[in-house]
């Protein structure tokens with residue numbers, strides 16, 4: 156091990172995938188790029204970091220809803236373009252050739268060209284840390300996506316693309332909720348050939 160600059164430590168654990176967050180304020184649709192995301196627990200609850208420095212934030216605050224859209228690796232140029240211009244003066248759906256689609260429960264649009272879309276309500280805004288807590292209320296996945304690999308931002312302007320998917324569902328069985336055990340969106344490319352030890356298995360109750 157060698158010392159590493161602490162100010163760059165975030166690049167070691169930068170989460171992914173990079174997402175697009177859509178909002179609709181009055182008559183206007185908008186999109187922003189977000190790499191600071193967090194799954195809060197196994198319920199459909201998420202957190203994103205953003206704030207008043209973005210045009211989208213006023214719509215998030217006012218409408219208290221948005222859509223998290225998941226782009227794929229082939230959409231990197233759109234992802235970066237959307238995150239480097241503002242809805243204050245740009246119609247990003249038109250500029251980046253994306254198609255807004257009506258959601259079921261929120262006015263913010265789904266993005267047809269994305270791998271998946273999650274309709275969300277804002278359930279909290281933690282101003283001290285610019286964290287917006289979202290609750291997913293409906294989810295949609297592309298029926299036959301041509302690309303499934305997602306983008307992961309390192310945080311320094313570079314990105315990593317999903318690689319091989321490895322399957323440890325058997326060993327994780329005690330930790331993964333029943334509904335999450337099969338993932339149709341991104342099926343594993345490598346399955347677990349033999350049952351391994353079950354390190355997280357709960358012991359008998361005391």
Ligand SMILES: Cc1cc2nc3c(=O)[nH]c(=O)nc-3n(C[C@H](O)[C@H](O)[C@H](O)COP(=O)(O)O)c2cc1C
Nearest residue numbers: 187188189190191204205209210211238240241242
């Ligand atoms: C790859 C990438 C990741 C980004 N991640 C975030 C983020 O996590 N939080 C944030 O507030 N802004 C993030 N941004 C910046 C916003 O997307 C950017 O400020 C955008 O122009 C906001 O659009 P708006 O003014 O229309 O809301 C990111 C930009 C890029 C290119």
